[in-house]
Amino acid sequence: DAEITQSPRHKITETGRQVTLACHQTWNHNNMFWYRQDLGHGLRLIHYSYGVQDTNKGEVSDGYSVSRSNTEDLPLTLESAASSQTSVYFCASSLGLSDGEKLFFGSGTQLSVL
Amino acid sequence: AQTVTQSQPEMSVQEAETVTLSCTYDTSENNYYLFWYKQPPSRQMILVIRQEAYKQQNATENRFSVNFQKAAKSFSLKISDSQLGDTAMYFCAFMKKNAGNNRKLIWGLGTSLAVNP
Numbered sequence: 001d002a003e004i005t006q007s008p009r010h011k012i013t014e015t016g017r018q019v020t021l022a023c024h025q026t027w028n029h030n031n032m033f034w035y036r037q038d039l040g041h042g043l044r045l046i047h048y049s050y051g052v053q054d055t056n057k058g059e060v061s062d063g064y065s066v067s068r069s070n071t072e073d074l075p076l077t078l079e080s081a082a083s084s085q086t087s088v089y090f091c092a093s094s095l096g097l098s099d100g101e102k103l104f105f106g107s108g109t110q111l112s113v114l
Numbered sequence: 115a116q117t118v119t120q121s122q123p124e125m126s127v128q129e130a131e132t133v134t135l136s137c138t139y140d141t142s143e144n145n146y147y148l149f150w151y152k153q154p155p156s157r158q159m160i161l162v163i164r165q166e167a168y169k170q171q172n173a174t175e176n177r178f179s180v181n182f183q184k185a186a187k188s189f190s191l192k193i194s195d196s197q198l199g200d201t202a203m204y205f206c207a208f209m210k211k212n213a214g215n216n217r218k219l220i221w222g223l224g225t226s227l228a229v230n231p
């Protein structure tokens with residue numbers, strides 16, 4: 001069955017370190033998204049991609065970067081981790097308009113920056 | 115700018131009873147999608163139900179149904195015959211249709227639903 005996988009499930013790191021969170025989907029979806037979820041803020045969009053070599057900034061993109069070299073993967077990199085980036089991170093993918101913009105989510109990565 | 119408001123941070127219901135979660139939104143668009151997503155304790159977000167604004171008929175998925183009031187900009191979720199597995203955070207979300215490369219979901223802050231035995 002097709003799926004979307006995030007790794008690691010939990011990560012603890014120190015401030016200033018570079019961290020990369022992996023996202024891999026086997027749906028063959030062109031659209032991929034990274035969100036962070038924080039109490040009181042709900043889900044906020046970090047970056048998104050509508051296809052290979054395409055990346056776009058979301059509403060909270062500062063301190064984060066992504067690259068899309070193939071259809072299946074959209075890794076999220078924290079260039080220099082800060083305590084404010086402690087959060088749960090979700091990757092999602094979609095087929096787009098032809099599928100009614102339905103999003104499929106990964107199980108999330110709990111990131112703690114100490 | 116579009117906004118989505120879920121006015122009930124927490125709710126509870128007895129098993130087998132019916133509960134309604136409210137969602138209101140603000141938009142000047144005429145063509146859009148509305149969604150309800152469920153996030154159980156396992157954390158993975160799952161689509162519960164979806165409504166297209168141009169469709170007057172309310173969407174239904176088994177025990178889940180919506181009351182879509184376009185003029186009032188209201189999109190409530192009704193869960194019938196509540197089950198313990200319905201315990202989760204529920205998020206309402208909005209997306210403009212045919213937005214090209216600006217297809218972004220606008221999320222509410224969620225309602226935490228507890229189903230009690």
